[in-house]
Every structure is written in structure tokens, then in C-alpha cells.
Amino acid sequence: MALIPFDDRDGFIWWDGKLIPWREAKLHVLSHGLHYASAVFEGERSYGGNIFKLDAHTDRLIESGRHLGFEIPFTREQINQACIDVLKANNLTDAYVRPLAWRGSEQLAVSAQHTKIHLMVACWQWPNLFGADRMQGVRLGIADWQRPHPKTAPTAAKAAGLYMIGTLSKHKAEAEGYNDALMYTWDGFVGEATGANIFFVMDGKLHTPIADCFLDGITRKTVVALAKARGIEVVERHIKPEEMAQSGEAFVTGTAAEVTPVRQIGPELTFTPGQITETLLADYEALVRMAPEDVAKHAA
Numbered sequence: 110m111a112l113i114p115f116d117d118r119d120g121f122i123w124w125d126g127k128l129i130p131w132r133e134a135k136l137h138v139l140s141h142g143l144h145y146a147s148a149v150f151e152g153e154r155s156y157g158g159n160i161f162k163l164d165a166h167t168d169r170l171i172e173s174g175r176h177l178g179f180e181i182p183f184t185r186e187q188i189n190q191a192c193i194d195v196l197k198a199n200n201l202t203d204a205y206v207r208p209l210a211w212r213g214s215e216q217l218a219v220s221a222q223h224t225k226i227h228l229m230v231a232c233w234q235w236p237n238l239f240g241a242d243r244m245q246g247v248r249l250g251i252a253d254w255q256r257p258h259p260k261t262a263p264t265a266a267k268a269a270g271l272y273m274i275g276t277l278s279k280h281k282a283e284a285e286g287y288n289d290a291l292m293y294t295w296d297g298f299v300g301e302a303t304g305a306n307i308f309f310v311m312d313g314k315l316h317t318p319i320a321d322c323f324l325d326g327i328t329r330k331t332v333v334a335l336a337k338a339r340g341i342e343v344v345e346r347h348i349k350p351e352e353m354a355q356s357g358e359a360f361v362t363g364t365a366a367e368v369t370p371v372r373q374i375g376p377e378l379t380f381t382p383g384q385i386t387e388t389l390l391a392d393y394e395a396l397v398r399m400a401p402e403d404v405a406k407h408a409a
């Protein structure tokens with residue numbers, strides 16, 4: 110696969126209030142965010158020029174920063190505008206948008222009270238996390254790493270440091286021929302994939318793990334609202350791994366993954382996308398292409 114490195118592309122990146130040429134968006138190696146993972150980010154998607162649920166993403170970014178003990182020095186409106194401006198500057202309407210806030214270089218030790226907080230927003234074309242074959246369903250291996258207890262890490266934040274175990278889990282899954290990994294929670298229940306939440310159809314109802322130690326995805330909440338609007342009962346609960354065998358239909362949700370059917374979990378469990386997956390997938394695809402004011406009416 111020919112990789113185009115992310116530091117060698119054409120276009121513009123928004124950095125601390127200004128749009129700068131893509132290749133000039135370089136960071137000093139002695140940055141706190143790099144050494145101590147004092148960084149939070151967002152993953153957003155623009156469809157037809159509208160960033161889906163932009164306010165919700167910006168609010169989560171600001172909150173993620175607060176979970177890590179810092180205040181992003183831009184308002185919600187300024188951050189929203191930065192996302193819109195960077196898309197325009199790169200002539201993109203259908204794209205992935207990545208804001209990131211991090212602690213700077215003023216201090217390089219555990220204590221970092223006087224570091225400057227920076228913010229950048231980049232965007233690029235990224236059709237789907239799982240690529241063109243995703244409709245056949247993805248295969249998930251079981252991760253060795255488990256989602257940490259909320260008292261051991263700021264698990265509600267979309268914080269860079271939480272992705273360390275995600276990358277390790279995904280690499281192991283890929284080495285074993287899977288598309289992604291399913292991570293259990295610290296107490297052994299089903300958690301989520303490395304960058305997406307998970308749903309199971311059981312007895313005609315939709316079951317999804319309670320997001321009490323991992324990211325409560327914006328797509329997850331959207332799909333819950335879409336299901337309820339269709340009269341599908343949604344059960345948020347702790348799901349034991351052995352219960353997955355009772356489900357014949359499963360899918361993952363996330364901004365990058367969108368709604369993607371699951372075909373297999375671990376060596377033995379197989380799933381077939383059925384009516385509920387297909388309905389919610391179609392409803393999600395229709396919703397993301399609506400004007401922002403209509404999105405609010407259909408799925409809060």
C-alpha cells in the first residue's frame with residue numbers, strides 16, 4: 110500500500126488562529142503533549158460541506174481538555190469556525206476533520222501548569238475507517254488489553270494517552286488477520302472496538318454496553334436516538350462476553366467507522382447483517398446528509 114505521509118501533503122492547517130501551509134505545521138520535539146500525552150482530539154466528518162454534529166464534537170473537545178486539566182484558549186464558536194475554515198481552505202466538502210489540543214514546550218516535566226495550550230485543526234479525505242469492503246462486515250479479534258477503570262484514567266475524555274492500548278490491540282488483531290479488536294472493560298464486560306462502539310441485536314432489541322469506562326460516542330448516541338425513533342427498544346447494560354453468542358446481528362458505530370456491520374468476533378462467533386442493522390445504517394446515512402437544523406430535529 111502506497112502511504113502518503115501526513116507531514117508531506119498539499120493544503121492548509123489551522124494552527125492557533127491562523128491557516129498555514131500544510132508542510133509548515135511542524136511541532137518542536139520537546140513538546141509536553143508528545144512526551145506526556147497531554148493532548149486531546151476530535152474526529153469529525155463533513156458530508157456535503159456540513160460537519161455532522163459539529164457543536165457536540167466541539168463541546169466534547171473542550172470537555173476533554175478540562176478532563177486533562179486545561180482550558181482550550183478558544184471559544185466554542187471560534188473552534189467551530191476553525192473547522193469550517195480549514196475545510197474551505199482545502200476545498201473539501203466530504204472529509205474527516207481532526208482538531209487536536211495539546212500542552213506546549215514551556216515545561217517538560219510531569220508538572221506542566223505553565224505550558225501554553227495549543228489548538229490545531231486539519232482535514233483530509235478519508236472515506237471509511239474499514240474501507241470499501243465494510244458492508245460485508247468486519248471481523249474483530251479479542252484484545253488482550255482491557256478498558257481501564259475510570260479511577261485509573263480520564264476515560265470520558267478523547268485523550269491521546271487512551272489510544273496507546275488501542276493501537277497495541279489493533280496491531281495484534283491485524284497481525285491475526287482481523288480488521289479490528291474488541292476490547293473488554295476492566296471488569297470483563299464487552300466494551301468497544303479500538304475506535305468505535307458496538308451494538309448487538311438480541312430478541313429484536315438493540316443491546317449496547319454502558320459507556321461507563323470508554324468513550325460514549327456521538328455516533329452511538331445518534332444511533333440510539335435513530336433506533337428509538339423507529340420503535341426499536343434499546344437496552345444499555347453490561348454485556349458478558351458469553352452473551353454475544355445469543356446475537357446473530359452486530360455492528361460498530363463511530364465517526365470514522367460510521368455504521369459498519371460486524372461479521373465475526375473472535376475465532377468462533379459469526380454474525381449476519383439483518384434488518385435492524387440495515388435500517389439503522391440507512392437512517393444514519395440519510396441523517397448525516399441533512400442540513401444541521403434538520404439533524405437536530407431527527408436525532409438529538
Ligand SMILES: Cc1ncc(COP(=O)(O)O)c(C=O)c1O
Nearest residue numbers: 303304305324326327328363364
Ligand atoms: C475509542 C473510541 N470509541 C468510540 C468512538 C466513537 O465515537 P464517535 O461516535 O463520537 O466518533 C471513537 C471515535 O471517535 C473512539 O476513538
